[in-house]
Amino acid sequence: MSLRLLHLLGSPVLRQRSAEVGRPDDEVTQLVEDLFETMDAARGVGLAANQIGVARRVAVVDADEDRFEMIDPVILESEGRTGAEEGCLSIPEIYGEVSRPERIVLEATDRYGNRFRKEATGLKARAIQHELDHLDGILFLDHLSLVKRQILLARYRREHKDDTSYLKEVQPESAPSE
Ligand code: NI
Numbered sequence: 244m245s246l247r248l249l250h251l252l253g254s255p256v257l258r259q260r261s262a263e264v265g266r267p268d269d270e271v272t273q274l275v276e277d278l279f280e281t282m283d284a285a286r287g288v289g290l291a292a293n294q295i296g297v298a299r300r301v302a303v304v305d306a307d308e309d310r311f312e313m314i315d316p317v318i319l320e321s322e323g324r325t326g327a328e329e330g331c332l333s334i335p336e337i338y339g340e341v342s343r344p345e346r347i348v349l350e351a352t353d354r355y356g357n358r359f360r361k362e363a364t365g366l367k368a369r370a371i372q373h374e375l376d377h378l379d380g381i382l383f384l385d386h387l388s389l390v391k392r393q394i395l396l397a398r399y400r401r402e403h404k405d406d407t408s409y410l411k412e413v414q415p416e417s418a419p420s421e
Contacts, residue, residue, distance in 0.1 A: 244276045246284055246413055247295035252334045252399060254296075254409035258380040261291075261298040264314050266356050271301060275312045275354045278303040284415040287332045289370040291377030294333050302374035306367040316351035316375055319360070327369060329383045335411075336402065337395050341386045343372050 250256055264271055274292055282290035282303055291302040300315045323345030330338045347368045349361045363371055373383060384392050 244273075244280045246415070247277050247281045248410040249281070249285065249332055249413055250294055250296050251403075251406070251409050251411050252382070254333075256293045256296055256298055257333055257377070257382065259293060259298045260380050261293050261300045261378045264299050264301060264352070267314055267352065267354050271299070271314065272354050274299070274301055275303065275314075278312070279305075279310075281413055282332075284413045285332050288366065289374045290332060291374045293377055293380075300378045302378065304367065304370045304374060306370040307363075307365060309361075309363075309367055311361070312354055313349065313351035313371070313374065314353065316349055316371070316378070318347050318372070318375065319350050320346075320348040322346050327366075329369065329373060331373070331383055334382065334384065334399060337384075337399050339383060339387050339391060339395055341369075341373075341383050343369055343386075347371060 274297060277295065278290050278292060281295055282305065288306045289302060289304040292299050301312065303312050321344035324342055325345040326340050326342040328338050329341045345368065346364045349363060349371050350358065352358050384395060
């Protein structure tokens with residue numbers, strides 16, 4: 244397993260539609276493991292493959308005590324509507340209220356090639372939908388009003404004006420010292 248670099252807002256791969264995987268091979272298994280490791284180090288609740296520069300339909304989620312990979316995920320059912328604050332590891336320190344369906348049924352492939360279904364509500368449903376968006380090149384900012392989006396983008400650009408790269412090394416937080 245290895246910790247991968249995160250792609251930040253501005254990296255073209257975040258705006259790409261990622262390609263279907265089909266039957267997972269060893270490379271996909273490795274990708275899933277790297278996604279988990281990088282998500283954990285960054286303390287995220289989800290991470291999509293294009294956020295580490297790989298435009299394939301693979302993402303991981305760890306929310307509401309459920310931890311799973313999603314390969315070629317689709318949402319079969321969705322209902323209700325609820326708003327909550329979201330952030331994204333690719334847009335650090337920017338948060339916005341996003342409205343999404345409240346309950347969903349996901350269908351996806353796991354790393355062993357098995358197709359599975361999962362019903363989700365709450366944070367888990369939100370994380371799944373946020374990651375699926377990534378696979379289509381959509382960011383949570385796109386769900387906000389134009390005005391709100393422009394304010395947040397202006398703030399982000401101000402805070403990142405000195406960045407020389409779209410890549411960010413994840414800094415795992417060290418264990419608290421005595
Ligand atoms: Ni995200």
